[in-house]
Amino acid sequence: MADGKSQPLARKSGQHPEKALSAAFVRTVxxxxxxxxxxxxxxxxxxxxxxxxxxxIVIRGKRREIGLGPVSLLSLAEAREAALENRxxxxxxxDPLSDKRAANAVPSFEEAARKVHEIHRPSWRNPKHAAQFLATLETYVFPRMGRVRVSEVSTGDVLAVLTPIWLTKPETARRVRQRIGTVLKWAVAQGWRQDNPADAISAALPRQEKGQEPRKSLPYPDLPRFMxxxxxxxxSDLTKLALELVILTACRSGEVRLARWDEIDLDRAEWTIPAERMKAKKPHRVPLPExxxxxxxxxxxxxxRMGDTSGLVFPGTKAGKPISDMTLTKLVKVxxxxxxxxxxxxxxxxxxQERTNMPREVTEAALAHTIQNKAEAAYARSDLFEKRRKLMCSWSRLSARQDAKVVNLLAA
Structure with missing residues (x-):
């Protein structure tokens, strides 16, 4: 009809017309x-x-209109089926209208991942870990299923992401799988799905070689020569001093690189690393040898002399930033x-283990390792600081000379 008004259609017994349209009419009108x-x-x-x-349609006593979609995506038969189901x-x-709005509110996997990233950001130990979470998803996951609604992600989608890298990049693949699982667990908690496909695909993936190659270490008799x-x-002098402190304290490189002067008491020869920088999320006292x-x-x-005011013990070339992890790695290689x-x-x-008679719990405490046995951990109230001081002083002496004798640190 040319006047833009609704088409006058014949009604059956005064009721609304049933199947008044045809596919041909829909196509040509x-x-x-x-x-x-x-x-x-x-x-x-x-x-x-x-x-x-x-x-x-009338929903709970109110007349409403629901958009079902364009003709290009929904045929006449499909529109009729949807309308009948809504009625x-x-x-x-x-309330089909409310259900439709809820369905439209379900985010894509990429949107959900970025939301999860923001939620978890405060819990990560450093910005590097936070960046890695998104970087792996952006590289391996988003191109394949980033636009898929988080409620519709299937085991097939997850397999398509992991299969190409499962054997060639096993460590990366495991991390990608874990991060996909984190996002989907959040989706389950939001009520958008009932399962987690990342947990249900083990049988469909080939077996990986067990474990990863341990990080290469220096034989302790070679330590004096290395130093x-x-x-x-x-x-640079600061870089050399930072690496030497890493070795003398047996601390992780990140703990040393981010060290601040307000954590260190030179008079007492103690350094207290705050909980937020420790892997175990507990403060760690470090005895400082001479x-x-x-x-x-x-x-x-x-x-x-540099005029640094950042408070960092080992400031980098950029103002307010510490020296980078790669700086220490590069120095060792050079x-x-x-x-x-x-x-x-x-x-x-x-x-x-080989050159002292210190108990295992003392060396574990020096490395800031967490006691895995919960019952044992409940009674381990001491940080064994004085024993650790003796141990670290002996370790420091080794760095200056060859020491082939077993050191009796308990005799004193």
């Missing part, structure tokens, strides 16, 4: 207007020529040693 079919369903043709399905739901007391080479290298105190005094003098910075903790552990 061009005049703007509303063309009714049945169960409140009508075809709306816009002046622009766009066509879409709308249903007029049945409304008659039984349901002599370190002091002789042409690297050489550690001396190198910290050197670092303090260097910082003052020195010609095929070892990992983190591996010096293993060097310390093996030395303590």
């Amino acid at each position: 061009k005049d703007p207007g509303k063309y009714f079919d049945g169960h409140g369903l009508f075809l709306k043709v816009e002046p622009s020529g766009a066509k879409r399905w709308v249903q007029r 049945k739901q409304a008659r039984s007391g349901g 002599a080479d370190l002091r002789a290298t042409k690297a 050489r550690a105190v001396a190198l910290l005094l050197e670092a303090k003098a260097l910082g003052e 020195m010609g040693y095929d070892v990992h910075v983190h591996g010096f903790r293993s060097t310390f552990k093996v030395w303590a």
Whole structure:
């Protein structure tokens, strides 16, 4: 009809027309207007020529209109089926309009992942971990299923992401799987789905080689030579001092790089690392041997000459930023040693086992390892600080000379 008004259709016994439209009519009609079919369903043709399905329906006593979708995506038969289902739901007391809005509110996997990232950001130990969470998803997951609604992600989607990297990049693949699972667990908690496909695909993935290769460490008899080479290298003084402190304290590199002067008491030769920077999320007291105190005094003098006001013990080249992890890694490689910075903790552990008679719990406390046995942990109230001080002083002496004898640290 040319005047844009609703098409006059014959009614059966004074009721609304049933299946008044035909597929051919829907395909060819061009005049703007509303063309009714049945169960409140009508075809709306816009002046622009766009066509879409709308249903007029009574929901809990109120007359409402529900958009069902464009003709290009929904055929006449499909629109009729949707309209009939909506009407049945409304008659039984349901609210198809509210359900439709809820369905449209379900985010895509990428949207959900970014939301989860924001929620978990405060719990990550450092910005690097937070960045890695999103970086792996952006690289491996979002291109494949980022636009899929989080409620519709299937095991097939997860398999399509993991299969290409499961054997070639096993560690990365495991992390990607864990991060997908974290996002989907959040979706379950939101009520958008009932299952977690990331937990249900183990049988569909090939077997990986067990474990990862341990980080390379330095044999402890080689430590004096390494320390002599370190002091002789042409690297910046602050970088050399930072690496030496990593070794002397058996701390993780991040704990040393981010160290601040307000954490260190040089008079008492103690360094207290705050809980937020520790892996176990507990404060950790570190006894400082004589050489550690001396190198910290050197670092303090260097910082003052640089005019640094950040409060960092080892400031980097960028104002307010510490030296980077790669700076220490690069220094070790330049020195010609095929070892990992983190591996010096293993060097310390093996030395303590083979060359001292200190109990295992003392060396574990020195490494800030968590006691796994909950019952044992409940009674372990002491941080064994004085025993650790003896241990670390002996370790410091080893760095200056070869010491092949077993050190009796308990005899005193």
